[in-house]
Amino acid sequence: MGYKAFPARGVVFLLGVFIFSQQTIAGDLSYSVPEEMKRGSVFGNIVKDIGLDVSRLSARKPRIDADGNVKRYCEINPNNGDIVVADRIDREVLCGKKASCLLKQELVLEHPLELHRINVLVQDINDNSPQFKKNMIKFEIRESASKGSRYRLDEAYDADVGQNTVQDYNIDANENFNLNVVAKSGGGKYGELVLEKELDREHQQELTILLTATDGGSPQRTGTTVIHVTVLDANDNAPVFSQMLEKTDRSAVLFTKTYPLY
Incomplete structure (x- = not known):
């Protein structure tokens, strides 16, 4: 019996169905945290926020990956699902003078594969003093x-x-x-x-x-x-003279002396 060729389009379709069945891309998780929170500070919980079974959480190997960031600023406690600060978050370093500072991370769960985007709005705290360019x-x-x-x-x-x-x-x-x-x-x-x-x-x-x-x-x-x-000086003072009158037998002679302004 000869083998019947399977259309390439069908292969692509089945592959897509297989991949989609193996992973779920869920909605975003959004949080708001002040900058400079201490490492280990809790600001969310994926068990409560997503509705996961805490007894199966460790087996699903939860982790947080950075999305376009050099550092991974958040991490998951696999025992209870707490989202905690993993590294110092400096708003000025991340976003400069931008009015809004959004830190993007990604939550990954396995067995089955499940992805959630985590958006962390970093709030400014008053950790800088005004400075002048010159003393x-x-x-x-x-x-x-x-x-x-x-x-x-x-x-x-x-x-x-x-x-x-x-x-x-x-x-x-x-x-x-x-x-x-x-x-x-x-x-x-x-x-x-x-x-x-x-x-x-x-x-x-x-x-x-x-x-x-x-x-x-x-x-x-x-x-x-x-x-x-x-x-700076302005020419706002007229010269001042002291006068001394000396008489002689023949006439009166006027002697003058000029003093500087200051």
Whole structure:
């Protein structure tokens, strides 16, 4: 009896049916965890969340594989199904300044093969303080500068996001300057020095003011820098003379002596 050729299309179909019967791709599991949780911290349980038989869990060899990540940040306790933190989760390293940070992992079960995607939304915590690029911001301002003059200050950077990033600035109380805080259209804030009282170099040649940036986290964190103002001279004083009148027999002679401004 001759063998009848089996259509290639039928082979592919049967192979697909076989593979599909051997594995099940289930829905996503979604969790939300704060960054920097301690290793071993529990944030889910696959027995409860999927409805597995805990008595058969160990035999199904549950594990979590990384999905496009270098590290495996989660792992399964095969005895009770707890999902625990396996490695330090640093939101700033994973997602930078993105508003949303999603960590993707994959749950694998065997006998039969079953896959579940695990999406972990990493919440930002206030673990970074505002920082300025420089320890000192320098200005040279003439004493003739008019009241209301504004001088933009460097913006502080905070690696955190949302409310945990920079929310306000303030300066030490002083006689000459107030602070105006400006919100940028694209996000972020910076400060401006506003001259409220004219400078007088003869009275004070330099000013040192502490600038503080504050975030909105809890606990609140701050960063500081120093504003150094050098007051430049303006020609605002006329020469001053002392006079000494000396009489002679023939006429009166006026002797003058000029003093420097300072």
